Amino acid sequence: MDHDAVLALYDRDMREGAQPDSPESRIERTGKVVRQVSTAQGWNGVVWSDLDAGSADAAIAEQIAYYSGLGHEFEWKLYGHDLPVDLGQRLRSAGFTPQPEETLMIGEVNDLTLDAEPPEGIRVLPVTDQAGVDLVADVHEAAFGTDSTRLRHQLLAQLTAEPDTVVAVLALDGDTPVSAARMELVPGTRFAGLWGGGTVEAWRGRGIYRALVALRAREAAERGYRYLQVDAMSTSRPILERLGFEPLTTTTPYLYTP
Structure with missing residues (x-):
């Protein structure tokens, strides 16, 4: 993979040419x-x-004023190659709080290892309705220890109004939800994004996360997407590298609360 070329394509298609991630956004x-x-x-x-x-x-101050006028918390998604080189320090000085750094990893679908299957006893189901969304949100809270209100609202809105832009899956051990993940599909681009992949702690280390990545990758290939993108935490990066993903840069969310 030509890292510089793919990163430039990602910046153009997914950032500068961004599309809203839900029916309620612009x-x-x-x-x-x-x-x-x-x-x-x-x-x-x-x-x-x-x-x-x-x-x-001046640009930072303008965004603070704009979102503060709306009364919204907002995030400045900073990438490792963004300029100026001290943009992160400028954001901190303006009152933003940095969150844990992640790694932007991208894989070319045709080069990925896609034969990983769920371990014995684990079944994977598609998520298509409110009941499934609630289970995904419950798994997210158990796996990450964070509130899933935003995820619950956004995923249901997408599945209801724009079902072709998202694929969500749920892994169960018997009737117990143990892992969940989704894939965001961006029409007109060559990228699909893998998001929210999380496994409840007691079921980690069994290959469930790997299987859900492979399942979504196969789906992306069937739909004609060339690249898969993940903002990877340190725990998932080794798994993704074994599947064929490559690290291109870092990404750090900077949060501002009015």
């Missing part, structure tokens, strides 16, 4: 910043910027 382009604006229950934040040392502080 993309706005203001100056050299691209942001998503949603409801208080959706994701609000900056997805791309083209700044330099002379323009960064």
Whole structure:
């Protein structure tokens, strides 16, 4: 994989040319910043910027004023190659709080290892309705220890209004939900994104996460997507590398609460 070329394509298609991630959201382009604006229950934040040392502080202040006027918490999604090089420090100085750093990993679908299957006793079901969404949200809370209100709302809205833009799956041990994940499909691009893959602690280390990645990758290939993208935590990066994903840069969410 030509890392520089694929990263430039990702920036162009998925960041500068971003599309809203839910029916309730919209993309706005203001100056050299691209942001998503949603409801208080959706994701609000900056997805791309083209700044330099002379323009960064004013652009940061403009976004703070805009989202504060809406009363929304928002995120500035900073990538390791974004400019200026001290943009993270400028965000911290402006009152943003950095979250744990992740690794942007991308795999070319035709080069990935896609034969991983769920371990014995684990069955995987598609999520298509409110009951399934509730189980996905419950697994998310158990796996990550975070509130799943936003996920619950967004996933149900997507499945209801735009079902072709998301694939969600649930893994069960008998009748017990133990892992869940989703894939975001962006029409008109070559990228599909893997999100929310989480397994309840007692069931980790059995290959369930790997199997759900492979399942979604096969689905992406069938739908004609060339690349899969993951914002990987340190726990999932080794699994993804074994499947054929490659690290391209880092990504750090910077949160601002009005």
